[in-house]
Every structure is written in C-alpha cells, then in structure tokens.
Amino acid sequence: MTWLLRGVRWMRWYVRELTDESAYDRYVAHVRKEHPAATVPSRRAFERMRTERAESDPRQGFRCC
Numbered sequence: 001m002t003w004l005l006r007g008v009r010w011m012r013w014y015v016r017e018l019t020d021e022s023a024y025d026r027y028v029a030h031v032r033k034e035h036p037a038a039t040v041p042s043r044r045a046f047e048r049m050r051t052e053r054a055e056s057d058p059r060q061g062f063r064c065c
Contacts, residue, residue: 023050 016022024046
C-alpha cells in the first residue's frame with residue numbers, strides 16, 4: 001500500500017510541476033522567506049501578474065494563440 005501512495009504522490013507532484021501549478025506555492029514560500037513584512041497576493045492576483053509579465057515580454061510575441 002505504501003508503494004501505491006508513494007506513486008500517487010509522485011504523479012501528483014509531476015503533474016503539478018509539468019503544468020506549472022506549483023509556481024504559486026514556490027512564490028508564496030519565496031515572499032515569506034525573503035520579504036516577511038510584505039503581503040502575499042492572492043492566487044488570482046499572482047496569475048494576473050504572471051499573465052501581464054508574459055504578455056509584456058517581447059519574446060512572447062510569437063505565440064500562435
């Protein structure tokens with residue numbers, strides 16, 4: 001049973017890393033460690049910041065969609 005649980009945990013970790021869903025968790029950990037007095041933005045605000053940053057980057061202009 002432990003091997004099955006370990007496999008499920010690994011698969012969850014892999015999918016989250018592949019889809020970059022864990023980016024918010026990494027960002028929150030960074031802000032809390034490096035800037036403890038700063039407020040952590042909500043996940044929605046974080047995703048908006050990421051989207052705006054990606055759209056303002058000239059290297060991202062070659063997207064098809």
